[in-house]
Amino acid sequence: MSRRKPRTATVIVTGAGGVGKTTIAAAVGIASARAGKRTLVLTVDPARRLADALGIETIGNVPTPVSGQTELWAAMLDVTASWEGIISRHAEPDVAARLEQNPYFRAIADRFPAAQSYAAGEQLAEYLEAGAWEVVVVDTPPAGGGIDFFEAPRRMRELIGGRVLRWITGAGLPGRRALYRITARPMLRLTDNVLGGPLLEEVAEFLLDLRTLYDGLARRAQGIERYFTAATTVVVTTAYPTPLREARRFYEALPDIAAPPACVIFNRALPAAWADHAPDLASQDLDAATQIALHVNLERWGAEARHQAEVRLEFANRHKTVPLQIPWMEHAPTSINALAALIDEADARVLEVLEL
Amino acid sequence: MLDHKLLIVSGKGGVGKSAVAASLALQAGRRGASALAISLADPIGLATHLGVGSLGYDAKPVAPGVAVAAVDRARALDEYLRLQLRVPRAAPLGQFSRIFQVLIDTAPGVREIVSMGKPIFEVWKEDWDIVIVDAPPLGQLQSYLGAPATIAELVPSGAVKEQAARMRDTLADQSTSGLVLVTTPEELPTIETSEMLELLADEPIIDVVGVVTNRVITPMTLEAGVFDALPSGSIRAAAHLHQMLAADQQRWLEVLPAGPQLAHQFGVLTAPELAATLTDAWDEL
Numbered sequence: 001m002s003r004r005k006p007r008t009a010t011v012i013v014t015g016a017g018g019v020g021k022t023t024i025a026a027a028v029g030i031a032s033a034r035a036g037k038r039t040l041v042l043t044v045d046p047a048r049r050l051a052d053a054l055g056i057e058t059i060g061n062v063p064t065p066v067s068g069q070t071e072l073w074a075a076m077l078d079v080t081a082s083w084e085g086i087i088s089r090h091a092e093p094d095v096a097a098r099l100e101q102n103p104y105f106r107a108i109a110d111r112f113p114a115a116q117s118y119a120a121g122e123q124l125a126e127y128l129e130a131g132a133w134e135v136v137v138v139d140t141p142p143a144g145g146g147i148d149f150f151e152a153p154r155r156m157r158e159l160i161g162g163r164v165l166r167w168i169t170g171a172g173l174p175g176r177r178a179l180y181r182i183t184a185r186p187m188l189r190l191t192d193n194v195l196g197g198p199l200l201e202e203v204a205e206f207l208l209d210l211r212t213l214y215d216g217l218a219r220r221a222q223g224i225e226r227y228f229t230a231a232t233t234v235v236v237t238t239a240y241p242t243p244l245r246e247a248r249r250f251y252e253a254l255p256d257i258a259a260p261p262a263c264v265i266f267n268r269a270l271p272a273a274w275a276d277h278a279p280d281l282a283s284q285d286l287d288a289a290t291q292i293a294l295h296v297n298l299e300r301w302g303a304e305a306r307h308q309a310e311v312r313l314e315f316a317n318r319h320k321t322v323p324l325q326i327p328w329m330e331h332a333p334t335s336i337n338a339l340a341a342l343i344d345e346a347d348a349r350v351l352e353v354l355e356l
Numbered sequence: 357m358l359d360h361k362l363l364i365v366s367g368k369g370g371v372g373k374s375a376v377a378a379s380l381a382l383q384a385g386r387r388g389a390s391a392l393a394i395s396l397a398d399p400i401g402l403a404t405h406l407g408v409g410s411l412g413y414d415a416k417p418v419a420p421g422v423a424v425a426a427v428d429r430a431r432a433l434d435e436y437l438r439l440q441l442r443v444p445r446a447a448p449l450g451q452f453s454r455i456f457q458v459l460i461d462t463a464p465g466v467r468e469i470v471s472m473g474k475p476i477f478e479v480w481k482e483d484w485d486i487v488i489v490d491a492p493p494l495g496q497l498q499s500y501l502g503a504p505a506t507i508a509e510l511v512p513s514g515a516v517k518e519q520a521a522r523m524r525d526t527l528a529d530q531s532t533s534g535l536v537l538v539t540t541p542e543e544l545p546t547i548e549t550s551e552m553l554e555l556l557a558d559e560p561i562i563d564v565v566g567v568v569t570n571r572v573i574t575p576m577t578l579e580a581g582v583f584d585a586l587p588s589g590s591i592r593a594a595a596h597l598h599q600m601l602a603a604d605q606q607r608w609l610e611v612l613p614a615g616p617q618l619a620h621q622f623g624v625l626t627a628p629e630l631a632a633t634l635t636d637a638w639d640e641l
Contacts, residue, residue, distance in 0.1 A: 016369060016370060017368065017369020017370045017493055018368060018369045018370020018371060018544075018545070019370060045495075047543055047544045047547070047549065049543065057365075102374050134391060141491070142369055142495060205391055240370075241626075242370065242374065242398070242401055243370060243406065245400060270592065270594075270597075271593070273589075273590050274590045274593070274594055284584075286582060287579075290576075290578060290579065290582055291578070293576045293578070294576065294578075294586075294595060297576055297594075297595070297598050298594050298595060300622045300624075301594040301597070301598065301622070302594070303622060303624045304622040304624060306624075307622075307624045328597065330596075330600035330601060330604065331600070331604055332542065332543055
């Protein structure tokens with residue numbers, strides 16, 4: 001099956017929390033810009049020094065040019081603003097005004113982890129449709145180990161179009177009292193007793209308003225799902241068990257909901273040569289305590305390197321993929337040049353695999 | 357830490373909080389207490405560190421006195437409605453659950469309070485000396501810990517309000533409940549941990565009983581000149597990385613509050629071996 005590639009290349013950087021995906025997304029964006037492509041990096045909750053390096057001190061969905069970099073823009077996801085945009089695009093003005101005042105809407109937009117995931121997809125779609133960039137690099141929100149980002153559009157369609165919601169809000173076009181249809185009435189009375197009065201009704205009113213957005217939101221969600229399918233996905237991991245498990249999950253789940261990952265990047269990789277180094281210190285002129293300290297620690301680093309190499313090989317065999325590596329850096333890179341160096345020192349295949 | 361009835365373990369994603377939660381439960385068991393470890397977030401993480409394949413809603417024994425369980429949302433909801441809110445058995449729970457399911461998906465705090473309910477009910481039942489919770493990462497922690505207070509404010513009256521208020525009071529009771537924050541001496545975990553500490557100082561939802569710093573790399577004290585005398589190549593490079601990482605960690609250790617430090621174990625241990633190593637470390641701390 002052939003898929004029409006959109007004009008803008010999309011790179012989605014995903015992986016478990018704490019593996020360095022925000023940093024790698026920024027580094028990939030910088031490398032792409034330096035290769036002469038107009039590039040936008042959308043970050044989610046970056047470390048302060050990284051945000052400073054990209055010149056995005058505050059959250060905001062409007063891309064700002066990164067100073068000193070001719071082809072690079074950056075934005076930091078503003079979930080609430082994204083949701084206000086979604087509402088104003090898809091709702092009648094009076095419904096939009098009511099929704100924006102609704103405490104549940106505010107709570108959902110501010111705190112619901114799935115709302116952050118959906119908002120990131122929505123922003124991606126907007127940037128792609130703006131057509132102003134050749135490459136858009138997206139850092140994914142951490143909810144659900146990152147997989148929520150890919151599932152959010154479908155979940156959104158299911159929530160708003162779901163059977164339970166139709167049942168609770170009435171089948172036809174909702175009059176506000178449809179909630180109290182005959183069949184639901186005894187249940188709602190019980191619910192009201194337990195929940196203490198108007199909570200459910202308030203939620204239902206909110207849902208009724210939200211349902212009027214269904215057609216627009218469902219179409220949009222499907223559009224976002226298509227962008228995911230056409231995107232290049234990079235899975236970032238370390239050799240630790242928890243992120244590795246998440247990485248495997250991406251390889252298993254993504255072919256069904258987006259596209260198979262293009263590659264896996266092992267961050268904090270040690271040189272394979274360390275796996276074989278025997279710390280032969282006997283020939284050195286060292287006192288006993290120093291010898292022991294060096295010996296113990298160098299053995300450990302060798303063992304770690306050996307373990308990493310085994311893990312990469314096992315992953316590559318199991319998922320028929322090429323494991324790329326980014327070296328374990330002495331300091332977290334936080335300047336533009338240090339970020340660029342990250343990709344320079346990494347496997348040269350990173351950019352090749354990403355077709356950048 | 358272990359003299360509480362409810363210990364909630366959280367931290368930024370990827371710092372090793374499941375391993376620390378598992379090790380605290382094993383250490384409690386070693387001290388003769390009965391301990392229940394409950395996963396609210398990632399059941400596989402806790403399961404693998406405790407050497408069991410999977411977790412269920414019912415407690416599964418893993419060591420003398422120690423058992424582990426996970427929160428199953430549907431079962432937790434059922435328990436919440438039947439036992440805690442005393443919804444009559446005769447009521448058609450199916451439809452009721454469906455309404456509740458919509459609430460869980462939309463109303464703020466409902467999903468979280470149903471999950472938080474499980475460990476707190478276990479504390480109320482007093483079947484265990486200590487309940488240790490492997491909680492969601494820091495980004496979501498506030499909405500879990502704050503859910504009882506949110507619901508107690510949002511709901512005007514009725515059983516849910518009373519129950520939520522009681523849960524809020526259990527969390528706030530310093531002799532009963534405590535929060536353990538796990539971090540690593542790196543920039544992002546340190547900053548997020550500091551922010552959580554500030555937030556909890558302003559809004560005392562729960563008492564912080566410890567900040568555990570995981571994966572600490574101890575610098576090698578090398579005499580001047582030793583380093584340069586090392587043969588170039590992988591050995592010197594490894595020694596260099598070790599010293600540089602240790603120095604970088606030092607500056608974050610200075611920012612973090614004093615607390616237990618757990619050594620970096622490198623990637624060579626399996627999950628149960630790691631939990632066992634950390635459990636041993638608690639003997640001395």
